[in-house]
Amino acid sequence: MNPIDLVLVEDDPMVMEVNAGFIKKIGGFKICGIAKTGKKALEIIRELRPRLVILDIYLPDLSGIQILQEIRKLGIPTDIILITAAQDVETVQAGLRFGVVDYIIKPFKFERISSALNHYLTYAEQFKNRGELNQEDLDRLVKILPVTENQKSREREELPKGLREITLQQVYNFLKASKIGLSAEEVAIGAGLARVTARRYLEYLEKINRVTLETQYGSVGRPINKYKALL
Template identity: 80%
Template sequence: MNLIDLILVEDDPMVMEVNEGFIKRIGGFRICGKARTGKKALEIIRNLRPRLVILDIYLPDLNGIQILKEIRQLGIPTDIILITAAQDVATVQAGLRFGVVDYIIKPFKYERIHTALNNYYSYAEQLQNRWEINQEDLDRLIKIHPHQDTLANRSREELPKGLREITLQQVYNFLKETPIGLSAEEVAEGVGLARVTARRYLEYLEKMDRVLLETQYGAVGRPINKYKIVL
C-alpha cells in the first residue's frame, strides 16, 4: 500500500515537532502539509485533500470543531484524528458526531498515537481498491476502525452515577498502553485520580468485560488485584 497523505495541524511548534517525529517513526504516512492556524489548515486541506488530518482543537483563530464542520460541509473525503487537551464531554461528543476516527487527549504517550495510526492504516488498507464489501468483511473492518474502540461515545445514561465518559476513556487508554496488569493504585497515579475513584472505573470496565481482574499473591502481605485489557 502507498504512503497515506497526512496533514498536521498544531499551533505549538514544540508539540508539532514531537508529533511529526512520532509520525515519521511509525511509518506508513507522508506529512504533505502542516498548519499552525485554522485558516491555513482549511486552505491546505481544500487544495491537497489528504486522506487523514491530525487536528488540534485549540488554535489561535478557528476552533478545531469549526474546522471539522467546514470539512464535512465541503464534502471533502478526509478522515480526522483529534489530538487535543480538550476533555469536556461536549467537545468529545461534538468530535464523535462529526465522524472523527479517533480522539487522543494530551498529554499522551507514543504508544497511543502508534495504536491510532496503525489501526487507521489497517482500516485504509482493507478498503483499498474495493468497490463492494460483504457483511463479514464489514464487521471485521468496523472492529479495526479506531473510532469503534472509543468508549466515550457511549450514552451518559449507561454509566453509573458519578462516572464520566471522558475519565472512563482515559482509564481504558492508560491500561491499553501497558501490556501487563495494573493495580488500582497504579492506574490512579497514572491517570491522576484518587485510588477509590480509579477502582470504581476499573470495576465498571470489568463488568463491561473490557478488562480482566487477576489476583496476584506475593510471599507476604495481602493479595493484589491487577486489571488487564481484554484482547
C-alpha cells in the first residue's frame, strides 16, 4: 500500500518535531503538510485533501473543534486524530460527534500514537479495493463488538468510581491493536498510565467480558497475568 498522506497540525515547534519523528518511525505515512495555526491548517487541508490529519485542539487562532467542523462542512473526505491536553467531557464529545477516528490525550508515549496509527493503517487497508462490507467487517473497523444481553446489561451500569470512559476505550484500543496478550505493566507503558490505574481498567474490562485473562507461568518468579482484547 502506498504511504498515506498526512497533515500534522501543532503550534508547539518542539512537539511538532517529536510527533513528526514518531510518525516517520512508525512508517506507512507521508507528512505532506504541517501547520502551526488553524487558518494555515484549513488552507493546507483544502488544497491537499489528505487522507489523515493529526490535529491539536489548542491553536493560537482557531480551535481544533472549529477546524473539524469546517472540514465536515466543506465535505472534505479526511479522517482526523485529535491530540490534545483537553480531557473535559464536552470537548471529547464534540470531537466524537464530528467523527474523529481516535482521541489521544497529552502527555502520551510513543506506544500510544503507534497503536493509533497502526490501527489506522489496518483500517485503511480493509477499505482498499472493497466493493462492500459485511457486518463482521464493519463491526471490526468501527471498533464495535457484538455483545450478549448479559454484557449489554452490565455496560448500561455506570463505570466504577474513578474510571473514565475515554481512558477505558484507550486501554481497550491499545490491547486490541496488539496481536498478543499484554501484562498490566505493558499496557500501562503503552497507554501512558500508572500501572495500578491500568490494572483497574483491565480488571473492569475482564469483568464486562471485553478482554480475556490468561495466567502465564515462567521457569522462575511469580506468574504473570496477560490480557487480550476479545475481537
